[in-house]
Amino acid sequence: xxxxxxxxxxxxxxxxxxLELGCNYSYGGTVNLFWYVQYxxxxxQLLLKYFSGDPLVKGIKGFEAEFIKSKFSFNLRKPxxxxxxxxxxxxxxxYMIYNQGGxxxxxxxxxxxxxP
Amino acid sequence: GAVVSQHPSRVxxxxxxxxxxxxxxxxxxxxxxxxxxxxxxxxxxLMATSNEGSKATYEQGVEKxxxxxxxxxxxxSTLTVTSAHPEDSSFYICSATDDRGTYEQYFGPGxxxxxx
Numbered sequence: 214x215x216x217x218x219x220x221x222x223x224x225x226x227x228x229x230x231x232l233e234l235g236c237n238y239s240y241g242g243t244v245n246l247f248w249y250v251q252y253x254x255x256x257x258q259l260l261l262k263y264f265s266g267d268p269l270v271k272g273i274k275g276f277e278a279e280f281i282k283s284k285f286s287f288n289l290r291k292p293x294x295x296x297x298x299x300x301x302x303x304x305x306x307x308y309m310i311y312n313q314g315g316x317x318x319x320x321x322x323x324x325x326x327x328x329p
Numbered sequence: 330g331a332v333v334s335q336h337p338s339r340v341x342x343x344x345x346x347x348x349x350x351x352x353x354x355x356x357x358x359x360x361x362x363x364x365x366x367x368x369x370x371x372x373x374x375l376m377a378t379s380n381e382g383s384k385a386t387y388e389q390g391v392e393k394x395x396x397x398x399x400x401x402x403x404x405x406s407t408l409t410v411t412s413a414h415p416e417d418s419s420f421y422i423c424s425a426t427d428d429r430g431t432y433e434q435y436f437g438p439g440x441x442x443x444x445x
Contacts, residue, residue, distance in 0.1 A: 245432055256438040257373075257422070303372060307432050316363070317424075317434055319372045 215239055215308045219320035226294055227328050234289040234323050236304030245307040246287040247317070248278055252300045260302075263287065274298070296329045332356055333425050335437035342413055342444055350408045350440045352423030358403040359425035363434065364396070367420040379406050413444040 220235035238244060248260040261272025268280040278289045287304060304320040332355040342348050352362060361380050365373040377393075379385040379400035387393045395417075397409040406425075410417055420441055424434040 247433075249436075257436040259433075262433060316375065316378060318375075322370075322372045324370070 215306070215318050217304055217306050217318050217320040219302075219304050219323050221323045222321070223324045223326070225326045225328065228296055229293045230327075232289070232291040232294045232298075232325070234302055234304075234325070236287045236289065236320055238285050238287070238304075238306045238308075238318075242308070246278075246280060247305040247307070248272065248276070248287075248289050249303045249305060250300045251303065251322075257303070260289070294325070294327050296327045298325060299327045300325060331427070331435040333359075333423065333435045333437040335423055335440050337440060338438060339441045340443070342442070344414055344444055345412055347409055347411045348413055348442060350410075350421055350423075350442075352406045352408070352425070352437055354404045354425045354427075354435070357425075357427045357435075359406070360403065360428045361426045362400055362406040363424045363426075364398060364406075364408050365422045365424070367422060367439070369420075373422060376408075410442065413442070415444045418442055418444045 216239045218237045246263040249257045250260050251257050260276050261270050261278055263270045263280045271277045276291050278287055280287050302323045305317045307317050334353045334355055336351045340348055363378050364376045366376050367373050375388050376391045377385045377387045377398050379398050381400050381403050385398035395411055400406040420439050422439040424436045426434055
């Protein structure tokens with residue numbers, strides 16, 4: 214069965230620290246990959262996405278992610294976090310399965326707390 | 330562009346009553362809409378996928394008679410929680426994809442349902 218795993222449940226960092234959140238998906242052929250962020254009390258927002266091409270994708274707010282096909286990974290990174298990055302981060306994968314449209318499988322989420 | 334709205338944003342109802350939640354794509358035609366449920370501090374759980382004019386496809390374990398989904402037009406899908414009970418209290422989120430074939434989902438702001 215298709216699955217998505219985020220390794221870190223809760224990450225606590227100080228401002229200016231570097232961030233890397235892990236995301237792995239189970240083998241399943243062609244995939245589209247997404248990172249979403251959910252700020253406290255707000256709805257999901259797309260940070261970045263990978264469909265094809267350059268495996269290093271840049272998103273909003275200084276975030277980037279690298280698709281490593283051999284490792285089935287799509288880790289999220291940011292060189293220097295800010296207090297305002299405190300939020301829940303979700304990795305999501307669309308396994309391009311016929312007749313399932315854009316069905317997304319979400320990871321468990323990682324709560325990021327940035328201390329000022 | 331690609332804005333999805335939900336109404337209401339919050340609803341409180343008594344046990345045994347039914348509640349309808351609307352999901353609208355405001356500036357695009359949504360070929361497919363998805364309904365998710367999110368428990369506190371947890372990930373999004375896909376409940377069902379609906380395509381305009383056809384019956385919704387429910388995920389395993391989701392009661393289709395309890396969670397009625399209607400996708401009457403290319404811009405509107407509704408989720409009706411029938412005979413609601415306190416355990417149905419949750420955050421319900423819809424999303425929609427357009428017809429461009431990218432399978433990117435645009436998320437609504439969610440509806441907080443509290444059943445007393």
